[in-house]
Amino acid sequence: MTAFNRRTLLKTAAAGAALGLAPAYIRGASAADAIQIAGIHDASGGIDIYGRPMINCLTLAVEELNARGGVLGREIALKNYDPQSNMQLYTQYATEAATKQKAAVAFGGVISASREAMRPALRRYRVPYFYSLLYEGGVCDRNVFCMGSTPAQTLQKFTPFAMKRFNAKTIYVLAADYNYGQITAKWIKKFATENGGDVAQADFFPLDVNDFGPTIRKIQAAKPDMIMSVLVGAAHNSFYRQWVASGMKDKIPMASTTFGIGNEQALTSPEEHDGIIVSYAYFDGIQTPENLDFITRYKARFGAKADAVTEGAAMTYHAVNLWAEAAKKAGSVERDKVIAALETGLSFTGPAGKTTIDAATHHDTLDVYIAEVKGGAYHVLESFPQQTPADTAAVCDLTKNPNETKQFVIDVKV
Amino acid sequence: MDYAIIVLLQVVVTIANLALISAGLAVIFGMMRIINMAHGEFLMLGGYAALVSHQAGLNLWLSIFVVAPLVVGLVGAVIERLVIRRLYGRMIDTMLATWGVSLALVGLITVIFGNTVAGVSPPLGSLEIGAYAIGRYELLVAGVSALLFAAGWWVLARTPVGLIARAAMQNRDMAAALGVDPARVYAATFVTGAAISGLAGALIAPIAGVAPTIGAAYIAKTFITVISGGAAILAGTLSAAGLLGAVNAAFSFLTGPVLGEVALLACAVLLLRLLPQGVTGRFFRRSL
Numbered sequence: 001m002t003a004f005n006r007r008t009l010l011k012t013a014a015a016g017a018a019l020g021l022a023p024a025y026i027r028g029a030s031a032a033d034a035i036q037i038a039g040i041h042d043a044s045g046g047i048d049i050y051g052r053p054m055i056n057c058l059t060l061a062v063e064e065l066n067a068r069g070g071v072l073g074r075e076i077a078l079k080n081y082d083p084q085s086n087m088q089l090y091t092q093y094a095t096e097a098a099t100k101q102k103a104a105v106a107f108g109g110v111i112s113a114s115r116e117a118m119r120p121a122l123r124r125y126r127v128p129y130f131y132s133l134l135y136e137g138g139v140c141d142r143n144v145f146c147m148g149s150t151p152a153q154t155l156q157k158f159t160p161f162a163m164k165r166f167n168a169k170t171i172y173v174l175a176a177d178y179n180y181g182q183i184t185a186k187w188i189k190k191f192a193t194e195n196g197g198d199v200a201q202a203d204f205f206p207l208d209v210n211d212f213g214p215t216i217r218k219i220q221a222a223k224p225d226m227i228m229s230v231l232v233g234a235a236h237n238s239f240y241r242q243w244v245a246s247g248m249k250d251k252i253p254m255a256s257t258t259f260g261i262g263n264e265q266a267l268t269s270p271e272e273h274d275g276i277i278v279s280y281a282y283f284d285g286i287q288t289p290e291n292l293d294f295i296t297r298y299k300a301r302f303g304a305k306a307d308a309v310t311e312g313a314a315m316t317y318h319a320v321n322l323w324a325e326a327a328k329k330a331g332s333v334e335r336d337k338v339i340a341a342l343e344t345g346l347s348f349t350g351p352a353g354k355t356t357i358d359a360a361t362h363h364d365t366l367d368v369y370i371a372e373v374k375g376g377a378y379h380v381l382e383s384f385p386q387q388t389p390a391d392t393a394a395v396c397d398l399t400k401n402p403n404e405t406k407q408f409v410i411d412v413k414v
Numbered sequence: 415m416d417y418a419i420i421v422l423l424q425v426v427v428t429i430a431n432l433a434l435i436s437a438g439l440a441v442i443f444g445m446m447r448i449i450n451m452a453h454g455e456f457l458m459l460g461g462y463a464a465l466v467s468h469q470a471g472l473n474l475w476l477s478i479f480v481v482a483p484l485v486v487g488l489v490g491a492v493i494e495r496l497v498i499r500r501l502y503g504r505m506i507d508t509m510l511a512t513w514g515v516s517l518a519l520v521g522l523i524t525v526i527f528g529n530t531v532a533g534v535s536p537p538l539g540s541l542e543i544g545a546y547a548i549g550r551y552e553l554l555v556a557g558v559s560a561l562l563f564a565a566g567w568w569v570l571a572r573t574p575v576g577l578i579a580r581a582a583m584q585n586r587d588m589a590a591a592l593g594v595d596p597a598r599v600y601a602a603t604f605v606t607g608a609a610i611s612g613l614a615g616a617l618i619a620p621i622a623g624v625a626p627t628i629g630a631a632y633i634a635k636t637f638i639t640v641i642s643g644g645a646a647i648l649a650g651t652l653s654a655a656g657l658l659g660a661v662n663a664a665f666s667f668l669t670g671p672v673l674g675e676v677a678l679l680a681c682a683v684l685l686l687r688l689l690p691q692g693v694t695g696r697f698f699r700r701s702l
Contacts, residue, residue: 044524046531046625177672203670208631210622211431213552214666214674217424220546221417234531238623241533245549245621247540269535 034077035070035333037062038097038127040108040118045085046207046234049262050110053313054132055080056302058107061320063301071324072331079103087117094118098125104333105130105323107316111232112136112180116407119144123405126335130319133312134261134280136183137363137389138408140396142339145322146363147315147355149281151187152391153368155257157384158279159191161370162255165277168225173202174215174239175230176258179409184230184257186412187391200224210235212242219252229256229276237264240272249275261310265376273373281366282314282352283378294351314352322348322357343399354386360397363389416544421667423548428666429659430556435618435632436639436651437562438611444640444647445583446603448498449509452516453636454629456608460486460615461624462523465532474537474620482616483609490608494601502600516629523626533623555617562610567648570702579603638682644692649701653693658682 039058042051062078070076079101083089090109097103098121106122109115109131122129123143130145137150162168171192175181181204189199200222203215219227231239240259243249255277259265265273284295294317298309307313323338325346330337347356353367367385371378395408435457442450450456463485468477493515501508538550570576582589582599590596615624622628639658643650661681666674689696 044528049531205671209671210628210631211671213424213427214663215671217420217546217548218667220420223545234625235623237531238533238621241535241623242549242621245536245538245540245551247542247547247549251547267531267533272535 034075035072035327036077036079036101036103038093038101038103038106038108039078039080040083040090040093040097040106041080042085042110042114043080043082047085047110047114047232047262049234049264049267049307050133050310050312053263053307053310054108054110054316056298056306057309057313057317058320060298060301061317064297065320065324071327072333081108083114087113090114090117091121094121094127095125098122098127103127104335105338107132107319109133110312111178113178115139116179120405128323128335128338130316130323132315132319134257136180136187136410137391138183138395138410140361140392140398140401140404140406140408142362142398142402142404143335144362145319145342145357146389146392147319147322148312149366149368149387150363150389150391151184153281153366153387153389154279155184155187155191156390157368157387158255158257158277158370159188160195161279161382162226162228162277163192163195163197166226166253166255168253169197170200170222170224171197171226171228172200172219172222172224172252173228173230175202175204176232176236177204177206178232179407181230181232183409183412188228188230188257190412197225205231205236207233208235210238212239216242216246216248220246220248224252227252227254229254230258231256232258233262234267237267240264240268244272260373260378261312263308263310265373265378266308270375274375276373277370277381278373278378279368279370280311281368282309282311283369283371283380284309285371285378285380286351286353286369288351288353290349290353291351309351311352314350315355318348318350318352318355321350322346322355358389358393360399361389361392362398363392365389416546419543420546420548423543423553424667425660425663427548427552427556428663429656430559431618432635432639432659432662433563433652433655434555434559434614435611436636436643436655437559437566438607438609438614439636439640440643440647440651441607441610442604443637444643444645444651445579446502446600446607447505448501448604449505449512450607451509451513451633452493452519452629453611454631454633455516455519456486456490456611456629457615457618457632458523458624458626458629459489459519460612461619461622461628462527463612464616464619465534465624468534474534478616478619479613483613486612486615487605487609489612490605491601493608494604498604499597499601520626520629527626531623531625534620536620549621551620555621558617562613563648563652567702570648635678638679642682642685642692644689644694646694646698646701649698650692650694653698654685657685657693 041054042048081093105128107130115131132147134148173185175185185202326338326341327333330341343359356365365388368387370382371380439453460482463482464477467481536551540547582596586596639654643654662674662678665677
C-alpha cells in the first residue's frame with residue numbers, strides 16, 4: 001500500500017486544484033465574447049413530452065443564428081437546464097441562469113405553474129424572459145413575452161366551430177387541475193354560452209391521475225353532445241386509451257385544447273385519436289414555403305424520428321429570432337434596450353407565419369388554425385390569420401402601467 | 415337500471431384493481447413481514463416486461479401472463495438472494511433496504527427506457543349495457559383478480575406447499591425441526607410475491623400506461639390496503655380492498671377523482687382507529 005505522507009498529499013491536492021481551475025479559465029475566456037442565453041424546459045419527467053420539441057427548436061434557432069455569424073458579431077452560448085418536471089427546480093435553475101451563467105435572456109417554462117415559478121426570479125435579476133407555450137392568458141409583466149396562443153385567439157373561434165361541426169349543444173369539459181385547466185374551462189363555458197350551448201359539467205384532474213374509469217361512466221350518464229379535453233401531461237394520456245376501450249369513440253365526438261402540444265398523436269394509436277379536432281397557432285403540416293423549409297432543416301438536424309414540431313416548439317423558434325432581431329435593432333443585448341426594441345412592434349415571419357409583438361400586452365398577434373387529427377397527422381380544416389391577444393389586452397396595458405407584474409385571472413363572464 | 419349495472423361494474427372493477435395490485439404485497443408484507451418499499455417498482459417492472467416483449471412482437475396475452483411474472487419473479491429471486499435473505503426478522507431494516515432497491519430500479523429503468531410514459535391500447539373492445547359501455551379488458555382484469563385470490567386460497571389451504579409455507583412463516587424453528595428448510599421456503603414465497611406483483615403490473619399497464627416512476631402512485635394505496643386488511647392475508651386484503659375501493663369509486667362518482675382519493679385515505683384512517691388490528695383483527699378471524 002502506498003504511504004500517504006504529507007508531501008504526496010500536497011502534490012495531489014495542488015494538481016487537483018490546477019485541474020479544477022483550468023476549465024474555469026477557459027470558460028472565462030470564451031464567456032467574454034459569447035452572449036449567454038438560457039433554456040429551461042422539462043427534458044424528463046411527466047411533462048417532457050412538451051419540453052423536448054421546444055428544446056430542439058431552441059437549439060436549432062441558436063445554431064442557425066451562430067452559423068450566420070451570431071448576434072451583433074458575437075456567438076450565442078446556449079445552456080439548457082432540465083427541471084425534470086419539478087417546479088422547485090424551475091426556480092432554482094432560473095436563479096442559476098441569472099446569477100451564475102449571467103444569461104442575457106431566458107427561454108423556457110412549459111406548464112403555467114413552471115412559468116409562474118420562474119417569472120419573479122427572472123424579473124428580480126432583470127433577465128428578459130420568453131414563454132412560448134400556449135396558455136390561459138393574462139400575464140402582464142414587462143419583463144416577459146408570451147409567444148403562444150391564448151383562449152381569445154383560439155377558443156373564441158374553436159368553440160363555435162366544434163359545436164357546429166359536431167352539432168353539439170352540451171359540452172363536457174375534462175381539465176387538468178391547475179391554473180391553465182381551471183381558467184380554460186371558464187373560457188370554454190363563456191364561449192359555449194355565447195353560442196347558444198352550455199357546459200354540462202367540468203371535471204378537474206390532478207396531473208398524476210391515470211384512472212378515468214368512474215369519469216367515463218359519469219360522462220355516459222350525462223350524455224353530452226361533445227367532450228372538450230383540457231388534459232395535460234403523460235398520465236392524462238391514458239384517458240384517450242380508456243375512452244376507446246370503453247367503446248365511446250364513435251358515440252361522443254371530442255375536441256381538445258391540449259391534444260398534440262405534447263405530440264400525443266405519436267403516443268396514441270389512430271384508433272384512439274382519429275377525429276379529434278384541435279386549434280393551435282402552428283401545425284407541422286402547414287403548407288407554406290417557410291414551414292416546409294423549416295421542417296426540412298429540423299429533420300436534417302434532429303433526424304426523421306425526432307419529436308414533431310409543436311406550437312410551443314415553433315413559437316420558441318420565433319421567440320429566439322425575435323429576440324435576435326430586437327438585439328440587432330437595439331445594438332445591444334442589455335435588458336431595457338432589447339425590451340424597448342421589441343415594444344416597437346417587431347415582427348418575425350417564420351414557420352408559424354407572421355408573429356408581431358403587441359407592446360401593450362407583450363403577447364403576440366398570430367395566425368390560428370383548426371385541424372383534425374387523422375392517422376397521426378394534422379389536417380388543417382380552417383385558418384384564422386392574425387388574431388390579436390384580445391383577452392390579455394382587456395386587462396393589461398403595459399404602456400400605461402409598465403410596473404405591472406401580475407397574472408390577471410381574466411374575469412370570464414358567463 | 416342500465417346505469418345501476420354499469421356503476422356496480424365500475425365499483426367491482428375498482429375493488430378488483432386495488433386487490434390485484436395489493437396481492438403481491440400481501441404475500442411479501444402480510445405473510446413474510448418484509449416492508450417491501452420496492453413493491454411499486456415490482457408492478458412497474460411487470461408493466462415494462464409485458465410492454466417490451468409485446469413490442470418485440472410477442473403475443474400480448476403471453477407477454478402479460480407469462481413473461482411479466484417470470485421476469486419479475488426472477489428479479490425477485492436475485493433481490494432475495496442479495497438483500498432480503500440477510501434481513502429476515504429485521505422489519506425496519508427491510509424497509510430501508512427495499513427502499514434502496516426501489517430507487518435503484520427506478521434509476522435503472524429510467525436509464526434504459528427514459529423517463530417517459532409508454533403504453534399499449536387495451537384489447538378486447540367494450541361491453542355494451544343499454545346506453546352505457548365498459549371496457550371488456552377491465553372486466554377481464556377483475557376476473558383474473560378473482561381467480562388469483564381463489565387460487566391463492568386453494569394453495570394455502572388445500573396443498574402441502576401452502577401448509578409448509580404457512581408453517582414456516584408462523585414458527586420458523588419448529589418448521590425447521592420438522593425437516594423443512596426455512597431459507598428455501600422464504601425464498602420461494604418472496605419470488606411468488608414478486609411474480610404476482612409482476613402479473614398485476616402487466617395487467618394494469620394497458621389501462622394506466624407505464625413510466626419509471628409509476629410505482630409511487632401505487633405504493634401508498636397498496637400498503638394501506640394490506641395493513642387495513644390485518645393478519646389474514648387473503649380475506650384481509652379482499653375485505654379492505656372491497657371497503658376502500660367502494661368508498662373510492664363512490665366518491666369519484668359523486669364528486670371527482672380528487673375527493674375519491676381523499677375519501678379512500680380518510681376511510682383507512684378511520685378504519686385503523688376503530689380496528690387497530692385491521693379488518694381481520696375483528697372479523698373473519700379464523701380465515702386465511
